[in-house]
Amino acid sequence: MKAGRYIVIEGQDGTGKTTQADLLATYLHSRGIDTIHIKEPGGSPVAEAIRGVILDATLPRTPMTNTLLFTANRHELWHAVIQPALKRGTWVICTRNYWSTLAFQGYGEGMDLSIISAITATFTDKQYMSPDFSVVLAFDDIAARQKRIASRGKLAKPDTFESKTTDFQTRVQGGVSTNRQRV
Secondary structure (H helix, E strand, O other): OOOOOEEEEEEOOOOOHHHHHHHHHHHHHHOOOOEEEEEOOOOOHHHHHHHHHHHOOOOOOOHHHHHHHHHHHHHHHHHHHHHHHHHOOOEEEEEOOHHHHHHHHHHHOOOOHHHHHHHHHHHOOHHHHOOOEEEEEOOOOHHHHHHHHHHOOHHHOOOOOOOOOHHHHHHHHHHHHHHHHHO
16 A cells, blocks of 8 residues: 655645645545645644643743643644554645744744754654645735634634734744745
8 A cells, every 4th residue: 555645734824724725635535535634733632632722822831831732732643643644545634734833932932943843853753844745835914814814703712822912923924934945
């Protein structure tokens, strides 16, 4: 059996990751390719529980705590869902990867990028860090991106990162731009 492919669609909130992942999954299904679409953080019962903590804006945390929560989520998701699917020959489309942690915790919250990379390398998998294909979506106008998110009704109760300042969003955007160059 041929192994599946691991595809990552990355970018800030409101850039269209989920829309593009859904379109790609529909296209691959139409071609007879078994495909799953996973949204990070989340994707398994344990990962969804961690997601609940991550997105709860009422729980203040340090950048290191956020990095460890995201890494625990990705460790669980890789071993419980992604790796088994790839071994079955299923293609996995994942919205987000550790590049989000580099952008949000590294650039946005000021965490050392080498520490984020070392933690991720230790607790995930080499293939997780090197997908078969990746794309980084960007939406450089922060106000327009936030308006797009609001049109979905998502800002009625902003999550931990959506409720951050424009300065934070600008730093994250810089991290996303840097990630685009890496990918």
